[in-house]
Amino acid sequence: MPKITLDNVAILAPVESTSPYPSGTSPADILTKDALKFVTLLHRTFNARRVQLLKNRQDVQAKLDAGESLGFLPETKAIRDDPTWKGAPPAPGLACRNTEITGPPLRNMLVNALNADVKTYMTDFEDSAAPTWDNVIGGQVNLFDAVRGQIDFSNSKTGKQYKVSKPPGEAPTLIVRPRGWHMVDNHITVDGSPISASLLDFGLYFYHNAHQLVKNGHGPYFYLPKMEHHLEARLWNDVFNVSQDYISLARGTIRATVLIETLPAAFQMEEIIFELRDHSSGLNCGRWDYIFSTIKRLRNQSSHLLPDRDQVTMTSPFMDAYVRKLIQVCHSRGVHAMGGMAAQIPIKNDDEANAKAMAKVRADKLREFTKGHDGSWVAHPALAAICNEIFDEMGTANQIHYIPDEYTVAEEEFIDTTIEGGKITESGIRQNLYIGLCYMEAWLRGSGCVPINNLMEDAATAEVSRAQLFQWVRHSVVLDDTGKKCTAETTQRLLEEETKKLLSNAGPENKFEKAASYLQKEITGENFSEFLTTLLYDDICTIGEPIDLATLK
DSSP states (O other), X not given: OOOOOOTTEEEOSOOOSSOOSXXXXXXXXXXXXXXXXXXXXXXXXXXXXXXXXXXXXXXXXXXXXXXXXXXXXXXXXXXXXXXXXXXXXXXXXXXXXXXXXXXXXXXXXXXXXXXXXXXXXXXXXXXXXXXXXXHHHHHHHHHHHHHTTOOOEEOTXXXXXXXOOSOTTTSOEEEEEOOOTTOEEEEEEETTEEEEHHHHHHHHHHHHHXXXXXXXXXXXXXXXXXXOSHXXXXXXXXXXXXXXXXXXXXXXXXXXXXXXXXHHHHTTHHHHHHHTGGGXXXXXXXXXXXXXXHHHHTTTOGGGOOOOGGGOOTTSXXXXXXXXXXXXXXXXXXXXXXXXXXXXOOOTXXXXXXXXXXXXXXXXXXXXXXXXXXXXXXXXXXXXXXHHHHHGGGOSSOOTTOOOTTOOOOGGGGGOOOOTTOOOOHHHHHHHHHHHHHHHHHHHTXXXXXXXXXXXXXXXXXXXXXXHHHHHHHTTOBOXXXXXXXXXXXXXXXXXXXXXXXXXXXXXXXXXXXHHHHHHHHSSSSOOOSOHHHHHGGGGOOOOOOOOGGGOO
């Protein structure tokens, strides 16, 4: 094993030695010296490449702003044209993925997800988790316990008992989504810089649990978010190889599903699978982030305006093109093509509204099954029955064998943002402001998974809201319902009105005014932050004095 020092490494947050966790596991059991050495090795080895790849994203943006177009890469044509290479065959526990559920690594949500009637569970450190120190390290504690079958607990405030009712081997296969390459964690510094949040989330989970997961009959499985280039997938693949070698685990044991949730990545689906091929478990349609990325990357082009967000659906031309391409690419390379999120949650005390919402879910999942997806996502256990019923019609564990040759997609189809009958309205502005405010306020309080208007919202949906507002102001669109231009003054006035409404019913600890102050700067048509989560992150950090690393286990 290589010699690694912890010189110039600091932890700027508490690592308790006594634990309130019912299993007896504590944060001190996660941030051990050996685990910290491992994540430090990963950071020192790969962070420079990570930083360069993030810079490359801005180079692409500059070219788009100068009038260039995205397209299939000429330098990787040989990869696309070679029919002989394939991704890895499904790993244990990943052959059948009819229904996947997702949520942050909170202890109660872990238990509920492991009891759900689903095949796989993606526990999420990314869009549905606000990365406070407690959430990040507490999430690792919870996963450590879940992997070892010691997650059951009693809520000390309510007395409610949480117990995994399924015997070992029948619970959903666990998949972890670390934070994206763009994020850092300010609570740990290496050589004077914050540690890569991706490498921290991945590294702690992998180091502590990989061998136990294999012993359990599965393996260390991951969802990889927000990538924009196949070289970012190559970076993950190199991380995987170094990590497996470090703990003497066979290469290829790790498996990763990549969320295609950025517009640039849609042009490089085959290359992304190729880079990860021995570790690949397919691609997923990350629909809300994909809408956000399309707006973000084309935000300065007036020919690519999108209408009110509820008019942008999976049948919109650019969304349908990306779905068809993803299924064709995945199945031709022998890996899963996973569908997107059904964000609906059950509507209590309104049977009619609930029936309409569930009908929407059914129609969405039927569309995905008919198109050729191998499974799909739900946000709530109650939706699993609908998804299972539809995808059980396959009669097989998956439908990777179905390769729709007719799904040829031309480059221009990915950016055909025309939506027949689409309108931009004042009502749409207010909806975006309401969702943005509600989500950002909850995130600032440490919650990244928020029910809003009977939908489970995460960072991606809030990103769509603020990106649309920026774009509409930037191009002075004329509102279809009022005939007036959408200006910075318009959005500012409506932001004040929506904030006032929310404050009238808010508790004393609310953060709506702070959320509004952040959002206001993003909707003038001038400033555009790459991500809301990086914009807000410093506000939820609890930086303290460096702890003595000699006190670590």
